[in-house]
Amino acid sequence: MPRDTFEARLDGLQADVCEMGRDVTDRLDRAVTAYERRDPAAGRAVADADGEINERYLTLEADCIDLLALHQPVASDLRLVVASFKILTDLERVGDLASNLGGYVDAMAGDTVPSVPITDIGEMTLAQLDDAITAYETGDPRRCRDVAAADTDLDERCGAATNDLVRSLVDRSPDADVAATLSDTKRYLLTVRDLERAGDHAVNIAARTLYMIENDDALIY
Template sequence: MPRDAFEDRLTRLRADVAALGTDVVGRLDRATTAYERRDPDVGRAVATTDDAVNERYLALERECIDLLALYQPVASDLRVVVASFKILTDVERVADLAANLGGYVEAMESDTIPNVPIADIADMALAQLDGALTAYEDGDAERCREVAAADTDLDQRCGAAADDLVRTLARHSPADGDTEALLADTKRYLLAVRDLERAGDHAVNVAARTLYMVEGSHELVY
């Protein structure tokens, strides 16, 4: 098949993967905002529309397979297809994490945990994801390394979140009958923090695969 046709499809693949990533980051942003605001309607909207992301993910995965089968790319072209295939998996898993967060909002009890925000953690994870996807779209190797380096700060903040919660709970005495609800909400808070930390891990994966795509380097793959 003509080289021009392959290049057009490769360009379109990268644009479509980046567009799906941008959509997924928006979903995670909405889910964390819903969690912060205790807004079950928005949380439910994120949690119940994950199938649409899955359909786009599967379509793009099939496109990667078609490109490999039809054109048998080599060298840098092969790296683009393989990296895109891997990145799609991370993007889809971030969408699952967004759906998780949306689901937590639906189940939260009101006012059992004094305000323990996750907004700063969410901002860090979202910034990593934005940076990783921009690096993929632009082929920016240096930005890949910046995303990976930032993950240490996110991990430390997530680790501190449990300490924040313990200090907050130490000052809070639940009313009679509220203990079970408090435990349930505490577990959900810790799950929300874990999911945001995992979103950052997926951002590093995207950056690692992008660096491989651009430079052929496995420096960030671990």
């Protein structure tokens, strides 16, 4: 394959990964919004569309395998393909987490859980994802390190949200529907956990990107 054709395929792969990343980020954003608004229809729409992300993932994974198997890229080209392959897996899993969040909204019993907002957690997670995808797109090592550093703040905020919920439940009326409250509390905690996991996947994307750019595996381990 001529070098210019091969480079065009690499550029196309990177552009497709970025497009999938933006789509996954948008789905997670819509799931968080659905949770905040207690909008089961919007949550269900996110959950039901997960198959589209899975299909795109498989298509782009096949592209990576083709580039590796048939064209034997070396050095920086090889790192780009391998990083893209790994990043696709993280993006697909973020898509799964967005689908989970949408499903939690659809299954909520109502207002049994005290009002403990997750807007700031969602914004922190989405910012991490956006920065990680931008770092991959632009080849920005500083942004990769910033994504990893920001994960500590996200972890702390998720822990604080859990504590806030527990304190709210302590003050809960004894007449509350215990079964519904427990069920919705579980979903709230799963929501916080899944947003934290999405942040972890953003760090993985940044780590693979840093390795792709500078052959530096510091963030991977």
